[in-house]
Amino acid sequence: MSPEIARNLGLTSPVVPSLAGYSVALDTSTLSNLLNAEDDLIPRFVLATHRHQATIAFSKTVLFEISSDANVPAVFRRFQAFQRLQRELGPLLCLCLDSNELIQAEARGWLRGPLADDVDWNWLGQAHPDDLLEVAKESPESYDFISKKKKELFELDRSLHEHLLKSGIAYDPAQLIERIVARDPPPADEMIIEKAAKSSEDRYTPEQIVADRVRFKGTHVISHLVWRLQLANCSDRQTTTAEQEQIFGLWRTKGKGRGEGAWYDTYIAGEAAYLDLLVSDDENQRRRCQFLRQRGLLSFDSESLAEFLA
Secondary structure, X not given: OOHHHHHHOOOXXXXXXXXXXXXXXEOHHHHHHHHHOXXXXXXXXHHHHHHOOEEEEEEXXXXXXXXXXXXXHHHHHHHHHHHHHHHHHHHHEEEEOOHHHHHHHHXXXXXXXXXXXXXXXXXHHHOOHHHHHHHHOOHHHHHHHHHHHHHHHHHHHHHHHHHHHHXXXXXXXXXXXXXXXXXXXXXXXXXXXXXXXXXOOOOOOHHHHHHOOOOOHHHHHHHHHHHHHHHHOOOOHHHOOHHHHHHHHHHOOOOOOOOOOHHHHHHHHHOOOOOOEEEOOOHHHHHHHXXXXXXXXXXXXXXXXXXXXX
């Protein structure tokens, strides 16, 4: 997202702890369905939010995805719906940190709860349709960027098995399954753990970060998601059983044309680490999070938009 678009959307740099009470994260699938629905779901969603006494949050990653589209009229309609949502929820609508910011924030100090950006929504609430249209016209630029980024991550993802092989992890399906279903902390040489150590400017070693799952709660959740994605992509469908595929299929990146968003999905789930609930209309996203929750590796629950509205 360009700085100009960020300013137009009211995004600012200061970060403040602002989510209190029951906090609910929306992923891209949910926010898209909410804003794109022909039968206006927004009034029902607002009622459900008040019924749950909830604060609604979505990450910058989610905002970037819903505003990145080559179809300018579609983005314009989405912005109009988002404007209605913001007017209805007011301070109950928050923008939380993206994965990089969350990892960096944990490296700087203890987080006692979810953090939100200090966003000035006044522009959005008062914006004229012409202003929203002007911002929407920037969406193809964002779309080109995110499409390129997803393709790069997809290619990286498909080659990470080479890194794991160098770490002594073989293609043996039984060994891979054992690691995926384990409740163990991530390994110290996992890429997210190493990234967190680097973000701390070497104040913390990878081993120290692995050993402190409370201090580095968000980092651990993101790492668990990414680590299992990597492990599953090491499996060869020609050598796995149908039972093993129940596990591998949950985590493995799908083929080209369907799997480019896998990394963004894992980051978005990880960004909800400090919240109470993730609302996702992506069944695989929910199943992956429930998989980790059952093993005590993340604390938030997950459900669909329909379940949240019920």
